Amino acid sequence: MSAAGPPVLREASWRDIPAMLEVERAAFPDEPWDEASLWAELAARPRRGYVVADRPGEPGLVGYAGLDLADDVADVMTIAVHPQARGVGLGARLLDRLHHLARDAGATSIMLEVRSGNTVATRLYTTRGYHLVRTRERYYRSGEDALVLRKELDT
Numbered sequence: 001m002s003a004a005g006p007p008v009l010r011e012a013s014w015r016d017i018p019a020m021l022e023v024e025r026a027a028f029p030d031e032p033w034d035e036a037s038l039w040a041e042l043a044a045r046p047r048r049g050y051v052v053a054d055r056p057g058e059p060g061l062v063g064y065a066g067l068d069l070a071d072d073v074a075d076v077m078t079i080a081v082h083p084q085a086r087g088v089g090l091g092a093r094l095l096d097r098l099h100h101l102a103r104d105a106g107a108t109s110i111m112l113e114v115r116s117g118n119t120v121a122t123r124l125y126t127t128r129g130y131h132l133v134r135t136r137e138r139y140y141r142s143g144e145d146a147l148v149l150r151k152e153l154d155t
């Protein structure tokens with residue numbers, strides 16, 4: 001997978017759902033979204049915005065990310081990079097694309113929740129301008145806390 005050129009980001013389509021599911025299961029092996037959830041997410045567009053990353057000429061996807069665009073505060077729904085495509089900037093590119101989508105939709109800030117033990121994702125967010133708003137204690141079924149993070153999009 002790593003021998004090909006850099007991934008290309010584009011808007012998700014219905015046809016991407018099987019490949020999104022593969023990335024989802026690889027990225028969140030413990031509690032992946034199921035196929036119905038992905039259909040529901042794409043059905044909720046334009047309130048939802050989804051972007052996928054593929055390598056032209058290669059099957060499948062290497063990542064995807066989604067956004068809720070309800071009002072002036074957008075919410076990151078998910079961001080996932082296939083384990084074989086990590087560590088080379090794709091997560092940061094997907095997040096940056098979500099920021100652009102949110103700004104284009106008129107949002108002035110963006111929020112997300114991340115597991116307190118997810119140090120890689122937390123570092124991705126904090127190095128890109130997110131700050132801690134609050135901690136939701138024992139928010140996840142596992143008993144793990146959720147960190148609620150926010151970024152102002154005009155900064």
Ligand SMILES: CC(C)(COP(=O)(O)OP(=O)(O)OC[C@H]1O[C@@H](n2cnc3c(N)ncnc32)[C@H](O)[C@@H]1OP(=O)(O)O)[C@@H](O)C(=O)NCCC(=O)NCCS
Nearest residue numbers: 027079080081086087088089090091092114120121123124
């Ligand atoms: C979080 C995730 C999307 C990052 O994707 P990625 O493509 O590997 O990320 P990038 O290569 O763009 O790196 C972005 C930042 O993440 C952090 N990061 C990446 N790999 C890291 C590592 N191994 N250790 C620590 N921080 C790391 C760094 O801050 C990095 O920025 P920098 O290179 O400027 O320092 C990916 O690990 C993933 O899909 N994880 C499983 C799903 C998940 O947890 N999603 C988030 C749910 S809230």
